[in-house]
Amino acid sequence: MGAGRAQSVCMVSDFFYPNMGGVESHIYQLSQCLIERGHKVLVVTHAYGSRKGIRYLTNGLKVYYLPLKVMYNQSTATTLFHSLPLLRYIFVRERVTIVHAHSSFSAMAHDALFHAKTMGLRTVFTDHSLFGFADVSSVLTNKLLTVSLCDTNHIICVSYTSKENTVLRAALDPRIVSVIPNAVDPTDFTPDPSRRDDSTITIVVVSRLVYRKGIDLLSGIIPELCQKYPELHFLVGGEGPKRIVLEEVRERYQLHDRVRLLGALEHQDVRDVLVQGHIFLNTSLTEAFCMAIVEAASCGLQVVSTRVGGIPEVLPENLIILCEPSVKSLCDGLEKAIARLRSGKLPSPESIHNKVKTFYTWRNVAERTEKVYERVADEVVLPMDERLDRLMSHCGPVTGYIFALFAVLNFLFLLFLRWMTPDSIIDVAIDATGPNGAWTKQYFGGKRGRIREEPPSSKSAQMERKKAPNPRGFEAC
Template sequence: MSAGVPAGCAHSICMVSDFFYPNMGGVESHVYQLSQCLIERGHKVLVVTHAYGQRKGVRYLTNGLKVYYLPLKVMYNQSTATTLFHSLPLLRYIFVREKVTIVHAHSSFSAMAHDALFHAKTMGLRTVFTDHSLFGFADVSSVLTNKLLTVSLCDTNHIICVSYTSKENTVLRAALDPRIVSVIPNAVDPTDFTPDLSRRNDATITIVVASRLVYRKGIDLLSGIIPELCQKYPELHFLVGGEGPKRIILEEVRERYQLHDRVRLLGALEHQDVRNVLVQGHIFLNTSLTEAFCMAIVEAASCGLQVVSTRVGGIPEVLPEDLIILCEPSVKSLCDGLEKAIAQLRAGTLPSPETVHNKVKMFYTWRNIAERTEKVYDRVADEVVLPMDERLNRLMSHCGPVTGYIFALFAVLNFLFLAFLRWMTPDSVIDVAIDATGPKSTWTKQNFFGKKRKR
């Protein structure tokens, strides 16, 4: 088993998820920003994900953040296929080579994240998991995912959720002890999302939508809102950023009601382009049917827009009442909310974009999120890693008579496979990587180029 790291000391952290740059999304941004702030705080951080096209092997990002793009096959929606065992040789080599002490996995949808948790426990490493999503309990997909989550988290050291609603959901889905679940929200870099009055046209009212065009984001609701409000307000325009299978519905609405000059579909947006789209609008509309947190409304508010959103999941926790109009997930309720925002805009009673931005930038900062996450790392560093017999007992007692025994067998096979790999290639013969991140007092930047020079 790995040696423990005293609380308050630098940790060697491996972030694992199928979702990372160049793919764009909330999880990708969270992993990157959190990693950068942890590096700033003196920790060693690396990211493990799967290859994206020609981006494979080892890459270095800002501040020496090392990213391993592994040659694993993608199954669906950027999540890798898994047999549970095939990733062990690669992940074990990385964990040993980088002297990893804590494995931090992200997203219930990521097969690689669950694989990494399973292998890390077999190797005696501390584990942390961040859940970014909400799930139901009734449909077949949710039942299977929740059972997998129960197995994956029953012996994980600590779990992080992005809202209190998300915590309740995860605790129920995975039958967890609430004491090992912390709430640490997402954040936004306020310097990336600033208002720009020079780009606003007061002759029209522009409603901005920026999300993936999928069912979960409520695009069917949006298709009902657009024609109703465009007929009522001739000066109203819609600016829609994002791509997905529901785009065809919006194109049909635009065609049927001849709204080509009032509804613009921008397609997929790069992260650096989101702010330039947001500042073209006055109101931001979020029609999501489920959200654990929703970074998009924070980014929009940071740009000074009035937010109108469905009252679902963790959204009511994100912004204060004076910065958001909450509606039920129905066309009528959302239209009422938008009309209220339009009336306030016309009357000039909305706070100025600069005022809104200055308020929002104080709510969520990545440095604060990193500090709170660091406390979780300090806590798990003091915990004892479960020996194999206790881990098997927990799997069998916590996960049910069938699933528990099946995964207990998998854990035994994984342990034997690890023993075989250690016999074939002992840990001692695996080259230790030169740190490109971590405490600045230990290494100079020349380490990045492979020269070992202590100060």
């Protein structure tokens, strides 16, 4: 049990299991640790295929998969108002005290923040990305972020570079922005030197194959180094539109036996790929934190990475070789790592793992997030008149007045919903979280419009828990 007051926390994002990635892993691991510290935690996301309604993951973590339309890249379409009935019902039913939204890319996260403020709930937002200031998409995203965060109680960023970026993009007071890094479960990423072939040198790349991850740089590095080092092999995990570029390089230079493209990887399979390598290469053009290099270092690999975003903050200098985002600089960095490997000057995988596992732990992330919740719980929620003043003064003469009007309409819609279905007649959900939590043993949904909840004792619910990420537990919480 944490030292602070127990909160009922609702994590909201378009990105969650079964979709796998850094944001999804962050939400899941943080939720598990907060549950172990005595808080009630639930996750709200959109439906993934047939995965709709309410499901349970490890330790009774309840996930609401809402039937909202996906617009682009797993992010939902939004009219701002259409999600209020569902989110309001969940917030009331679960007696939510803090709404914690994740990712600037998530429309559902912004909707949840907007509705939570209308309902008088405390709000926290975690930004996982870096954005520019010049192109049209960045300008529009930054303006939306300004509207969402101007009256949000607290903001969390995953690195100091990310904090600086978010403060500038959303014109925030730095005092309401905290830095809490990502973490890695060291029990999931342990070295296994017996899995790698020391007669060759294997460079591992695990990344989405998109422009932002620098795959064009990788396509220039592969032929140059393969020509210079006959024993060099590349192992590439990930999928994306830039895969065709790597396939063309492999075909042009006849490197089929030295460049393996593994395609999309499940998160539980990443470690099995990493332990086959000696060097991990990250070619990203922008990163707020980069969990991949922490996972690779935890598996005992020497890391070579571009010096962009928050990456220089992640690992100490003796565990990473930083390069400029260019083919020449990255080739020089890889040659330096190869020379160290050949001379036996690299530390053993076990020693690297033992260092990395002390740097970032989900226990520490949960403790620091809990302090943010304690601070937020003591803050006064802005009344509607002050919220309107904040929107109009902070977001510009046009955008501010437009969203102030939206806030008024949202409040009127909320009053209508409360008249149609008063809070007092909405069922209170049974808390099923934690090792000692009471599993729900009844159906909700007898009345029209209610959310139907599947009892965790059912066969399908048991199968869901078996398929949940990290089913055997999590780090050291």
